[in-house]
Amino acid sequence: VPFAKADVSFEPRTRLPEHPNAMTLVARDAEGGxxxxxxxxxxGGGFIRRDGEAPRIGATPSPIRFDSAEELLAICDERHLPRPRA
Known part of the structure; x- marks a missing residue:
């Protein structure tokens, strides 16, 4: 989807109720709908959560301990495992 720098708007000092570090993406048609x-x-820790999703960290115990997404990717590389997909 092509877009220009002018298509991006920042809203500093805007806090969403779920978490202070958020980004909302909006796709509009030619009329602005x-x-x-x-x-x-x-x-935190390199993890991203979509609005409406329940937090997944710690929800399912993993036999492999890791504390960040970066650490998880390194473990996958070391063990020749497929990297997780979003």
Whole structure:
């Protein structure tokens, strides 16, 4: 989807109730109508959560301990495992 720098707007000092570090993406048609809208939260450790998703960290115990997405990717590389997909 092509877009220009002018298509991006920043709203400093705007806090969403779920988390302070958030980004909302909005796709609009030629008339400005909303085609799709999603909000994502950077919840720390390199992890991203979509608005409406339940937090997944710690929800399913992993036999392999890791504390960040970067560490998880390194473990995958070391063990020749496929990298997780979003």
């Amino acid at each position: 909303v085609l799709a809208e999603e909000t994502y939260y950077s919840v």
